[in-house]
Amino acid sequence: MVWQIRDLLISRGIPCFVKNEYAIGAMGDLSPFDCWPEVWLTDDEWMPKARQILEDWQNQQQGSAWYCRQCGEENGAGFELCWQCDSERPD
Numbered sequence: 001m002v003w004q005i006r007d008l009l010i011s012r013g014i015p016c017f018v019k020n021e022y023a024i025g026a027m028g029d030l031s032p033f034d035c036w037p038e039v040w041l042t043d044d045e046w047m048p049k050a051r052q053i054l055e056d057w058q059n060q061q062q063g064s065a066w067y068c069r070q071c072g073e074e075n076g077a078g079f080e081l082c083w084q085c086d087s088e089r090p091d
């Protein structure tokens with residue numbers, strides 16, 4: 001999830017990185033959405049754009065997931081490329 005978001009933001013030209021990737025579970029009973037700040041922007045000025053992208057992305061997640069033909073990975077409906085191997089989404 002965190003890596004998908006990082007890849008999504010980078011693909012839109014927003015510089016960011018994953019922080020505390022090994023600290024999962026230490027955040028208590030937050031919802032998955034509340035945990036996404038584990039993806040950190042390198043500059044706060046990107047925040048409004050990043051929020052918009054993530055909102056769009058979450059809306060797109062309402063669609064159905066798809067499975068990569070190359071590696072079999074499950075990908076969210078909002079992704080055009082497999083997050084694991086970069087293969088294109090099948091039609």
Ligand SMILES: [Zn+2]
Nearest residue numbers: 068071082085
């Ligand atoms: Zn794949």
